[in-house]
Structure formats: C-alpha cells, structure tokens
Amino acid sequence: MNNKELAQFIDISEQALYKWRKERPNLYKIAMFYKDQLNNSLGDIDDKTKLLLTYFEKLNEKEKEYFLSEMHTRILKKELDEK
Known part of the structure; x- marks a missing residue:
C-alpha cells in the first residue's frame, strides 16, 4: 500500500x-x-494476491459478500467435479 x-x-x-x-x-x-x-x-504474499486484496478493499460490504459467495461456489463445484 x-x-x-x-x-x-x-x-x-x-x-x-x-x-x-x-x-x-x-x-x-x-x-x-x-x-x-x-x-x-503482505510481504510473503505474491503480487496477484496483493492486487486481489487491493481490489477487494475497494468493494462495499454487499459486493464483498457477493464475490466471496461466488468464490465459495466455484470451489465447491470444482471439488464436486473432481469426485
């Protein structure tokens, strides 16, 4: 920052x-x-993750909830597809 x-x-x-x-x-x-x-x-975090955190901080609370839910859904789908 x-x-x-x-x-x-x-x-x-x-x-x-x-x-x-x-x-x-x-x-x-x-x-x-x-x-x-x-x-x-943040020193141990790679540049893409730092960028993601920077963008995430610019969101309002509802947007943060939305994107966290979307990421969670994608991870669950990926886990289901792997089984």
Missing part, C-alpha cells in the same frame, strides 16, 4: 495526509505505522 492508497482507504486526500506530517505528527505516525504493518504482513 502506498500513501495514495492509504489516503483513499482512510477517506482523506493525499495532500491531507502530507499536511498531517507537519500539523499532526502523531496522527501521521499512526497512519504510517498502520501502512508499514500492512505492507509487512
């Missing part, structure tokens, strides 16, 4: 994020800590 994606995630402008660095340094440090932790936890 880069700073632009972080700003979108927390629903602020990228400029506001940089403004925090001067005017609200503790808040900026918290945001950067979160970003670093997220990036570190």
